[in-house]
Amino acid sequence: MxxxxxxxxxxxxxxxxxxxxxxxxxxxxxxxxxxxxxxxxxxxxxxxxxxxxxxxxxxxxxxxxxxxxxxxxxxxxxxxxxxxxxxxxxxxxxxxxxxxxxxxxxxxxxxxxxxxxxxTRTGTLHLAHNGRGEQELARRAEQFQRRGAPVELLEADACRERVGTRRIRRALLDRRAGTxxxxxxxxxxxxxxxxxxxxxxxxxxxxxxxxxxxxxxxxxxxxxxxxxxxxxxxxxxxxxxxxxxxxxxFPGHFFQVASRPLPASLAGDILPEGQGAWDTRMVLSSMRRDPEGRLILGSLGKGEGKPAAFLRCWANRIQRHYFPQLGTVEWECTWTGRIAFxxxxxxxxxxxxxxxxxxxxxxxxxxxxxxxxxxxxxxxxxxxxxxxxxxxxxxPKPIRARSLRSSGYEGGFTLYHTGQCLRVLS
The missing domain is CATH 3.50.50.60 (FAD/NAD(P)-binding domain)
Structure with missing residues (x-):
C-alpha cells in the first residue's frame, strides 16, 4: 500500500x-x-x-x-x-x-x-450506524424537508439496496448532492x-x-x-x-485508503448508484467507489506517519463490518488531507x-x-x-488554544481508530 x-x-x-x-x-x-x-x-x-x-x-x-x-x-x-x-x-x-x-x-x-x-448527481447517503444515529437522521430529515430540500429517509430493504450492506437500517439520501x-x-x-x-x-x-x-x-x-x-x-x-x-x-486531518479495482461481479451491489456515503459514528467513516471500481474508505485523523499495518487493519475492520461479501481486499494506496475546523x-x-x-x-x-x-x-x-x-x-475574534484543540482532536481520533482495530469499538 x-x-x-x-x-x-x-x-x-x-x-x-x-x-x-x-x-x-x-x-x-x-x-x-x-x-x-x-x-x-x-x-x-x-x-x-x-x-x-x-x-x-x-x-x-x-x-x-x-x-x-x-x-x-x-x-x-x-x-x-x-x-x-x-x-x-x-x-x-x-x-x-x-x-x-x-x-x-x-x-x-x-x-x-x-x-x-x-x-455524479445521484446524491449522497448519510448512514445511521446505530439506534441513536437513526434518531439523528430523522431529526436532520425533518429540518431539511421543512425547508423544501429533496431529502428522503431510506429504511430497511430500500436502504440495503442503495448501500449494499445489512449493517445499515436507515440512511438519509440528499438528492442535491453528488460526487x-x-x-x-x-x-x-x-x-x-x-x-x-x-x-x-x-x-x-x-x-x-x-x-x-x-x-x-x-x-x-x-x-x-x-x-x-x-x-x-x-x-x-x-x-x-x-x-x-x-x-x-485549528487544523485537523482526514485520511483515506483505496483498494485495487474490484470486479463488478464482486462489488457491484455496493453503492450501486454511485453515491458517496458517511456514517453517524462519533469519528465518522466515509465510503465511496470510483469509476474503476475501487472501494475508498476514510476517516478523521492523520494517516501520514502511521504504520501501513495500522491503516490496513483499520480499513479491513471497516470493510468487513459493512461489506463482508468482499472477502479479503487488497489496499492500493493511502493519503491524507488537512481540514480547517x-x-x-x-x-x-x-x-x-x-x-x-x-x-x-x-x-x-x-x-x-x-x-x-x-x-x-x-x-x-x-x-x-x-x-x-x-x-x-x-x-470575528481569533480562536483560542488552537494547538491544544488540534492535539486533542488528533489524539481522540487515533484512540478511536485503535479501539476499532482492537475490536473494542464496532
Missing part, C-alpha cells in the same frame, strides 16, 4: 503547465492560494473583466482541494437548526439557503466549462480561470505581504504583485506568520484589513463551500455586494 493520492493519478483533467511568478507586476486583485476557493474567486473575477493574479506555493492542487473524499455536499456539517443556533436566525437561514444550493453551483461550473471530473474527482475539478477550475484571463502562477510561495501606498504588495522569492485588493484563500494550509487567517481555525463548525468570512479578504473553517465541506465563497468574493470585490456569500463579512 503506497502513500499517494488516488485522485491525482486518476484525474482526467491534466495538470496545467504554469510558470512561477518572476519580476514585478500589478493587478486589480491578488489571490493567494490555488485551491477551490482561490480558483473560483479568480475565475469569477476574470469573467467579470477584473485583472486578477493568483499565486500558489505548490502545484494545482497541492492541498486539501485535491485530496478530499470528493463529496459535493449541501449545507454545513451541522444540520440547519443547529446552524441557526450558532449564527442567529437571519445569518443562519442565509447560510442554509446559499450552501443548500451550492451543489448546483458546482455542477453548473462543471457543465459550463466542460470539466472532466467524473461527476467527483476533486483533483480533476480543481484542475478544471484552473483551466477555466486561465482561459478567462486570470494570471496563474505555481511554485510561487509568498514570503511577505506589505502596504505599498494604498495598495498591497505580495512578494515571492522571485517576484511580486501589487494590487489594491487581496484575497487570502489559504484556509487549512495557512502556515506563514504574516497570514492572519491562521488565527481563525472551528469550534462552532461554521465558516468565517472576514476583512482582515482594508481591501484584504479572508476565509476559514470549511469543516470538511470545501468543494461546495469553497466554490460559492469564491463566487461571492468576486461579486463583493466587483460591486461591493456580499449577497452571494453564505455569511456577511465580519471581524
Amino acid at each position: 503506497k502513500e499517494r493520492c488516488l485522485w491525482q493519478s486518476t484525474s482526467l483533467e491534466p495538470s496545467l503547465n504554469l510558470d512561477a511568478l518572476q519580476g514585478d507586476h500589478c493587478a486589480d486583485v491578488v489571490v493567494i492560494g490555488g485551491g477551490i476557493t482561490g480558483l473560483s474567486t479568480a475565475l469569477h473575477l476574470a469573467e467579470g473583466g477584473v485583472d486578477v493574479a493568483l499565486v500558489e506555493s505548490g502545484d494545482i492542487p497541492s492541498g486539501g482541494s485535491g485530496r478530499s473524499v470528493g463529496l459535493v455536499n449541501a449545507g454545513l456539517w451541522i444540520p440547519p437548526d443547529d446552524i441557526m443556533a450558532a449564527l442567529g436566525e437571519e445569518d443562519g437561514e442565509r447560510a442554509n439557503a446559499i450552501l443548500g444550493a451550492a451543489p448546483a453551483d458546482v455542477f453548473s461550473l462543471i457543465e459550463r466549462h466542460g470539466i472532466d471530473c467524473q461527476a 467527483l474527482n476533486p483533483t480533476a475539478y480543481t484542475r478544471g477550475l484552473a483551466r477555466a480561470a486561465k482561459a478567462a484571463g486570470a494570471r496563474l502562477h505555481t511554485h510561487s510561495a509568498v514570503v511577505g505581504v506589505a502596504r505599498a501606498g494604498d495598495d498591497w504588495r505580495v512578494t515571492t522569492d522571485r517576484g511580486s504583485v501589487t494590487a489594491p485588493r487581496l484575497v487570502l484563500a489559504t484556509n487549512a494550509y495557512t502556515e506563514d506568520r504574516w497570514n492572519e487567517v491562521r488565527h481563525h481555525f 472551528t469550534p462552532d463548525h461554521t465558516l468565517r468570512l472576514f476583512e482582515l484589513a482594508p481591501g484584504v479578504l479572508g476565509v476559514s473553517g470549511y469543516n470538511g465541506r470545501g468543494i461546495t463551500t469553497g466554490t460559492v465563497v469564491g463566487k461571492g468574493f468576486a461579486r463583493y470585490l466587483i460591486s461591493g455586494d456580499d449577497a452571494l456569500l453564505p455569511l456577511p463579512i465580519r471581524a
Whole structure:
C-alpha cells in the first residue's frame, strides 16, 4: 500500500503547465492560494473583466482541494437548526439557503466549462450506524424537508439496496448532492480561470505581504504583485506568520485508503448508484467507489506517519463490518488531507484589513463551500455586494488554544481508530 493520492493519478483533467511568478507586476486583485476557493474567486473575477493574479506555493492542487473524499455536499456539517443556533436566525437561514444550493453551483461550473471530473448527481447517503444515529437522521430529515430540500429517509430493504450492506437500517439520501474527482475539478477550475484571463502562477510561495501606498504588495522569492485588493484563500494550509487567517481555525486531518479495482461481479451491489456515503459514528467513516471500481474508505485523523499495518487493519475492520461479501481486499494506496475546523463548525468570512479578504473553517465541506465563497468574493470585490456569500463579512475574534484543540482532536481520533482495530469499538 503506497502513500499517494488516488485522485491525482486518476484525474482526467491534466495538470496545467504554469510558470512561477518572476519580476514585478500589478493587478486589480491578488489571490493567494490555488485551491477551490482561490480558483473560483479568480475565475469569477476574470469573467467579470477584473485583472486578477493568483499565486500558489505548490502545484494545482497541492492541498486539501485535491485530496478530499470528493463529496459535493449541501449545507454545513451541522444540520440547519443547529446552524441557526450558532449564527442567529437571519445569518443562519442565509447560510442554509446559499450552501443548500451550492451543489448546483458546482455542477453548473462543471457543465459550463466542460470539466472532466467524473461527476455524479445521484446524491449522497448519510448512514445511521446505530439506534441513536437513526434518531439523528430523522431529526436532520425533518429540518431539511421543512425547508423544501429533496431529502428522503431510506429504511430497511430500500436502504440495503442503495448501500449494499445489512449493517445499515436507515440512511438519509440528499438528492442535491453528488460526487467527483476533486483533483480533476480543481484542475478544471484552473483551466477555466486561465482561459478567462486570470494570471496563474505555481511554485510561487509568498514570503511577505506589505502596504505599498494604498495598495498591497505580495512578494515571492522571485517576484511580486501589487494590487489594491487581496484575497487570502489559504484556509487549512495557512502556515506563514504574516497570514492572519491562521488565527481563525485549528487544523485537523482526514485520511483515506483505496483498494485495487474490484470486479463488478464482486462489488457491484455496493453503492450501486454511485453515491458517496458517511456514517453517524462519533469519528465518522466515509465510503465511496470510483469509476474503476475501487472501494475508498476514510476517516478523521492523520494517516501520514502511521504504520501501513495500522491503516490496513483499520480499513479491513471497516470493510468487513459493512461489506463482508468482499472477502479479503487488497489496499492500493493511502493519503491524507488537512481540514480547517472551528469550534462552532461554521465558516468565517472576514476583512482582515482594508481591501484584504479572508476565509476559514470549511469543516470538511470545501468543494461546495469553497466554490460559492469564491463566487461571492468576486461579486463583493466587483460591486461591493456580499449577497452571494453564505455569511456577511465580519471581524470575528481569533480562536483560542488552537494547538491544544488540534492535539486533542488528533489524539481522540487515533484512540478511536485503535479501539476499532482492537475490536473494542464496532
